[in-house]
Amino acid sequence: MVEPITAIAAALAIGISAIAAAIAEKEIGTAAVGAIAENEDLFVKGLIMTVLPETIVLFGFVIAYMILGA
Amino acid sequence: MLKPKKMCKVTVAGPRSIRDTAVSFFYGKGILHIDDYTKPDNGTVLDIGTPTERASELSEDLIKLRSIKKHLNVVKNNGGKVVSIDRPNQEEISAQIDQIDAQIVDSIDKIRAVNDSLSLLKAKEDIVAPISTLGLDWKVFTQYDSLSYMVGYLPKNVDLSRFKKELSSITDNVEMFHGEYMSRQVIALFVIKDKADETSALFSNNSFTPINLKCLEEFEGKSDNILKTIKDEYDHLTDEKKRLKSEMDALGEKYSSFIIDNEADFSRDIEVGEVPLRFAESTNAFVIEGWVPQDDFTEMESELRKKTDGKIYIRSRKAVEGAPVELKNPKGIKPFEFLIDLYSRPSYGEIDPTFFMFLTFPLFFGFMLGDLGYGLLTFALFFIIRTKVKVAEIKSVLSVLMFASFMTAVFGIVFGEFFGAEHIFGYHMTPILHRLHHPITLLNLAIGMGVAHVNMGLMIGFYNMKKAHGLKAAILEKASWMSLQVGGVLLALGNMTLGAAIMLVSAIMITLGEGLKGLFELPSIVANILSYSRLMAVGLASAILALVVNEMAGMAFSAGGIGLIVGTIILLAGHSIAIFLGFLSPFIHSMRLHYVEFFMKFYTGGGQKYMPFGRRD
Numbered sequence: 001m002v003e004p005i006t007a008i009a010a011a012l013a014i015g016i017s018a019i020a021a022a023i024a025e026k027e028i029g030t031a032a033v034g035a036i037a038e039n040e041d042l043f044v045k046g047l048i049m050t051v052l053p054e055t056i057v058l059f060g061f062v063i064a065y066m067i068l069g070a
Numbered sequence: 071m072l073k074p075k076k077m078c079k080v081t082v083a084g085p086r087s088i089r090d091t092a093v094s095f096f097y098g099k100g101i102l103h104i105d106d107y108t109k110p111d112n113g114t115v116l117d118i119g120t121p122t123e124r125a126s127e128l129s130e131d132l133i134k135l136r137s138i139k140k141h142l143n144v145v146k147n148n149g150g151k152v153v154s155i156d157r158p159n160q161e162e163i164s165a166q167i168d169q170i171d172a173q174i175v176d177s178i179d180k181i182r183a184v185n186d187s188l189s190l191l192k193a194k195e196d197i198v199a200p201i202s203t204l205g206l207d208w209k210v211f212t213q214y215d216s217l218s219y220m221v222g223y224l225p226k227n228v229d230l231s232r233f234k235k236e237l238s239s240i241t242d243n244v245e246m247f248h249g250e251y252m253s254r255q256v257i258a259l260f261v262i263k264d265k266a267d268e269t270s271a272l273f274s275n276n277s278f279t280p281i282n283l284k285c286l287e288e289f290e291g292k293s294d295n296i297l298k299t300i301k302d303e304y305d306h307l308t309d310e311k312k313r314l315k316s317e318m319d320a321l322g323e324k325y326s327s328f329i330i331d332n333e334a335d336f337s338r339d340i341e342v343g344e345v346p347l348r349f350a351e352s353t354n355a356f357v358i359e360g361w362v363p364q365d366d367f368t369e370m371e372s373e374l375r376k377k378t379d380g381k382i383y384i385r386s387r388k389a390v391e392g393a394p395v396e397l398k399n400p401k402g403i404k405p406f407e408f409l410i411d412l413y414s415r416p417s418y419g420e421i422d423p424t425f426f427m428f429l430t431f432p433l434f435f436g437f438m439l440g441d442l443g444y445g446l447l448t449f450a451l452f453f454i455i456r457t458k459v460k461v462a463e464i465k466s467v468l469s470v471l472m473f474a475s476f477m478t479a480v481f482g483i484v485f486g487e488f489f490g491a492e493h494i495f496g497y498h499m500t501p502i503l504h505r506l507h508h509p510i511t512l513l514n515l516a517i518g519m520g521v522a523h524v525n526m527g528l529m530i531g532f533y534n535m536k537k538a539h540g541l542k543a544a545i546l547e548k549a550s551w552m553s554l555q556v557g558g559v560l561l562a563l564g565n566m567t568l569g570a571a572i573m574l575v576s577a578i579m580i581t582l583g584e585g586l587k588g589l590f591e592l593p594s595i596v597a598n599i600l601s602y603s604r605l606m607a608v609g610l611a612s613a614i615l616a617l618v619v620n621e622m623a624g625m626a627f628s629a630g631g632i633g634l635i636v637g638t639i640i641l642l643a644g645h646s647i648a649i650f651l652g653f654l655s656p657f658i659h660s661m662r663l664h665y666v667e668f669f670m671k672f673y674t675g676g677g678q679k680y681m682p683f684g685r686r687d
Contacts, residue, residue, distance in 0.1 A: 044412050044665070051662045055601050062603055065513065 002068055010064040017060025024053035071400065072421050075680070076364040077103075077393040082374070083357045084382040089346070090122065092358070095377050097342050097684035099370060103394045104360040104683050107350045116350040116357060124160075125343025132336040134167050135329060141174050142322035144329050163332060170325055177318050184311045191304045197281055198300060200256045202293035203249030209290065210260075211283050218266040220273060222280035224255040236272060241265040345683060361393050361680070362386070393418040396680035403428045405469035413665055414675030420534045423673065430523060430668075431470070431660055436477025437519070438609045438656035440505070441616060443489035444649050445479025474657070489645060490616025505613050512606045520602025521555070523663070524595070527671030528552055534672050546583030548671075550576045551595060558596075598667045604659050612652045619644030 002010075032046030080102070084092060096102045109118055138144075201221060211219065224233070230248065237244060243262040248255060257278070261269050289296045349358040362370060371384050395415050397407050399422070406428045416422050439445070449472055456468040486501025488494045505512055528548050535544035554576035561569030580588040619640065626637035669675075 047658070048662065048665050051658065052666065054604065054662070055597050058600055058603050058607065059597075061607055062513075062600060065510070 006067060010067040013067060014057070014060040014064040017063075018057045021053045021057040024056065025050055028053070071398065071403070071425055073398070074416060074418060074422055074677070075396040075398045077361045077389040077396075077418065077680075078364045078367055078386045079359070079389055079393070080362050080367070081357065081359050081385045082382065083355060084378060086351065086354055086356055088378045088381055089119075089351075089356045091378055092356075092374065092382065093342060093345055095374055096358075097345075099373075100684040101362055101366050101370065101682050102358075102360045102684075103362070103680050104345070104348050104358060106348045107357075107359065109350075115352045117352065119346025119349050119351040119356060121346055122343040125340050127164075128336050128340050128343065131164055131167055132333065132340060134171050135333050135336065138167070138170055138174055138325075139329050139333065141178065142318060142325070142329070144322050144326045166328070167332075170321070173321065174318070177314055177321075181311060181314045181318075184307050184314065188304065188307050188311070191300055191307070195297070195300050195304070197283065198289070198293055198297050200249070200251035200254070200281065201258070201283075202297045203251050203256055204247045204258050204293070205249070206247060206258065206293060207291065208293055208296060214263075216263055217260055218263045219258065219260045220270065220278070220280060221258045221283060222256075222273075222278050224257050225277050226253065226255060228255065228276050230255070233276065237269065240268050240272065244269070342684075360683075361389065363396065364389075389418060391418055392678075394680035395677035397422055397424060399424050405466040405473075406431065408463060408466035409470065409661065409664070411679075413669065413673075415677035415679055417674045417677040419537065420674055421530050421672070423530070423669070426526065426530070426668075427664060428473070431664060432473040432477040434519070434605060434660040434663055435474040435656045436479075436481040437516070437605050438659065439474075439478040439612055439652045440481035440485045440609060441487045441489065441612070441652070442479050442482030442494070442499075443487075444616075444645075444652060445475050445477075445482050448649060448653070449475035449479065471653070471657075474653075474660075485613070487613060487616070490613065490620045490648070505610060506617075509606065509610060512609065513603055516602050516605035516609075517599060519605060520599045520667070523602065523668055524598050524671060525552060525555070527668045531672030534674070543583065546579050547588075550579035550583060551671075554580070554592070554595060598670075601667055602663065604663070608655055608659055612648065612656070615648045615651065616645070619648055 029050045032042075032050050035042045036046050082092065107116075107118060109116070200223070211221070224230075234246065237246070237259075241261065241264075243265070245260045247258040250256065259269065259273075346356070349356060351357070367386055371386075374382060374384065395418050397410070397416070399407060403424055406424045409427055409431065410416065410422070410424050436445070452468050452472045452475060456465060456472070459465060459468070482488065483499070484502045485505050486492055486499040487505070488499060492499055492501070503511060503515075528551050532544045532548040535548055553572055557569050557572030557574075557576055559569070560572060563569075577589065577592060580592065584591075622644065623637040623640040626633040626640055629636075
């Protein structure tokens, strides 16, 4: 069983990075939907731009795993 | 397979007398992708070509034909016979179109007139019907010397006996009739003119709504009879309208194949007739520039010379760049071209990544979803839907999904998962890798796939770069990123000096190749590779979701009784949701890994789609 403080650290690592990614995606997603409404061809470009910040949460995920030392 | 079809640039020139022969030859061939001619600003004898006269005549006929088609609601195509381009009986067809058009305009006018009469009758009926409940002869509604009358509705809550009492307090020289229509009270009141103002004040105090009889002075006799006349005429006109409508339907039925066939013929002839707008012409000559697949050129050249008795100039050059791109892939891989076009068509001369997409897209997808049950079920589902749809693009998507389902089933065996459970109807599956018990192995696998994928991208990039800008640029901009990774690995394994030295050299090479921007982006290679950890993360999430569904259903089942039904519903709904999410999310993530991590390493895109003149899909 991991120490409680370790568990909290892991939770914070993934939790905060998830929030960060969400904030970033919110902004991009809004703009992307606006752009797609103007021009449907931008769908894929919009999608790619929107999912770019996902990497942030993956960093958090990897760090959480390393903290847990599982 | 890895390269788009080889094209060559073609210039065809000749006297205007053979222009139409050449054009119809190219149309029939369907291999020439025409480069649109734009007239330069400085003086040139070459102008944009003029469309044939026939084309503009046909345009008019086509507009008429389309309006007829719309009015007659013709949608069915009876298979479509092909009429030759030079139809001798064009005038007959034109005349027939005019005739149908006239017939339709006539019918439409008649229907409109009938509709107008119908709404007028309806309005009259609305007035006569309530009055007919009073049982009066219509002639009482006329001009009197000493009498005034009012007809209209009183609200239902007005008490008639109270109302009559109030009325008698005004005058005794009054006659009132009342009836009921659509649960409203209908009143007709005749009163001597002296007391008319007072009575009407009483009426308006009781929210009286008058009925205007002015427009109905034409009627005579009992209002019952009048109502009957109106109704009879209404029925008669409704029949007439039905008859006209069925006449139109009959017209549509009769001419449907005429309309559909000629519409197709006309649009095709107009396409042929207007194509000179896309190339250059002088007073006596024409010049067409375009692209033809290299393999078809020789045959096309000799055929064209024969067709025009050699009175034509044809020249071809090898395409370098800017050529339209026709992807060339075996049938099984072809559906993945859809995913490429969604991003951007490859530019001419670069590697067509469809094959790589075919290899890795289903692999990543299956790695994420990885469930034998889901894989088999969705494979069957997509297969059935695919036989039903006709749209080519949706077919492609479904084929891609079928590959994804297949890999999902394969990884389901590897992970030992069947609808989230570890056994198939009692038979226990032995997983080669248990996802929930060995997540770190799963993570390492995902990262390993990332390293392979990113470096595959860099290698393709190396090839493209070498081809476009030479070996030096390829080493500086692509190979450097690979050596950077080697340095990083050595560093991590503890070989500090060598690792650091290799990384430093790589960083310098990247800076030389890509400038300072490259230096700042050094960490991006780590981000790119770590990005593949999503393969494991999304995979774990989908495995756990299925597990949760099973556990919830299991709890319901163990309760027994009604729990059996609840459990079944949980199983069905839960797994449906899990499959839906399980397809949506891996699809997007797999796509993203290709578009962002993979394509960024080599892909230019922005190619022009090869759309030859006269190709019929």
